[in-house]
Amino acid sequence: MGTGLPVAAPRAERPAASRPRRIVGAAMALGRGAVSFGALFAVWYALTAHGWVRPMALASPAAVASVLVDGVRDRTLLGHLGVSLSRLVISMVVAGAAGIVLGVLVGISRHLALIVEPLAGFFNALSGIVWLPLAITWFGLTWKTVLFVIGNAIFFTVFFNTLVGVRGVPRLYEQAILTLGASRWRTLRDVLLPGALPGIVAGIRLGLGFGWRALIAAELVAVTQGLGFMIFSAANYLRTDIILAGILVIGGVAVAMDSLILVPIERATVVRWGLYH
């Protein structure tokens, strides 16, 4: 807290429920989700089916579904999705790794922190889409521009969360292992890195979210492929069916990334080791 940056707050653990109760709870949650999404869908359907809203302003669910099916069948939608995802993955690997390394370095060196922290705070305020015009002058309307902008958004999020993670490790643990004769490297490997893991995982999680947002924004303007381009070019032809299909895919990817990839990773590492402090 208090760093002013997008840092995830530690979550409270719920006491584990018994198995049948957990299943009932999950079913209830699913039911509630079905009710609310069903209501939303009904409103959408009613608005479009009775001609209250023109398709140019809001496409019908059937039209959106057919765009999705056709897009999968003729591979156009899959192509855009693949391009967007690969951009996200590449920048996550590069910028995420850089963020972790620098975050750990700044976390263990007070002198480095004095120089880097104010600068990073400023550039964090500037991160992401603000760099788009400059990135276009440097790299042109290419994938490099998009990678630069996403990487920028990811880097600072991972960096600050790693930093908070490293600083959150009680000094006592570090001093204890040093007293026992451990080397600086062992302190790093066995105390600081595992201790900082909740921060690092939270940073990757938030970074993917930020990166995905920045990616869509950058693709709106800078390139001729990807989901952002798909929905923005559809706006020129007032094709709300394509836009809504794109929005559903973009939202679906965001939800899937979080619940299918990141939550299991967290459960396998951070939660299992009881590292939420």
Place this chain on the structure above:
Amino acid sequence: MTDPGRAGLRRAPSRYLWFTLRFDRLSARALPRGRAAAVAGAAAAVGLVLAPFVLFTAVWALVVGVTRWPEDVLPSPSAVARAFGEVFAKGILTVYAGETIRRIVLAAVTGVAIGIAAGFVMGLNDWIAALLNPPLRFFQSLSGIAWLPLFLIWFGFSDKTIIVAVWYTLVFPVAFNTMLGVRTVPRLYRYAVLTLGGTWRQIVFQVLLPGAIPYIVGGVRLGIAYGWRALIAAEIVVGSGGLGYLIFKAETFHLTARIIAGMTAIGVLWYLTDYFLLRPLEEATIERWGLVYR
């Protein structure tokens, strides 16, 4: 939080509170004994914060001097300063920055009000919260920028499109944090007030609102941070004035120095807002309610 500078804090006139807090924090490192020492300490602290920026500018100037890249690839710091002076003298900067500030203030004030109201409704009623939670989570993970093409069709290339996109990003964090805050207030307090004959109005304004304030302020800060980014992105795409438009327009004319000048303006504006308004607000409430995390 037991440093000596804090003692005088509560007595400071409230409208100066945020500023006092800020400089108080800067000077705290130097353990002020007297006024002169405090001033010197604050100056040293300011210098400590500014030094990295001076170093950064020096390295940048050196890189430009050594590589001699053309000005439209990487302009020198002095060229950027000149561009800054130029947009300022022509009045472009003032007008565009004014546009951006007007938009963020408008969207923040209305969006925060909507978010807090929604958060209270969800915090008070478990059924509504359970029903609204899944779709709201979905819409939150979908950025406002993804909706921009649709908003463009609905509202055209106008101010409305930009404001709606900022709202969209801003309301969710405020609403979710408010809900969380309302829920952290023990139900017992509510029952106690009701038993003593209190009204719901009293519960909301005298029990729940004060109890939820630290969370609400955290949500507001996060929401405005998201909203600010969405604003710049929307201004770039929509292109009807504002700092985002300024830097994007400069790109089409290869005025790289002007781009960097605009970016600096955006960064400085955000830094000042965060440093002098949002963070002190958060710290003040967190400290006041004894929720210090450090």
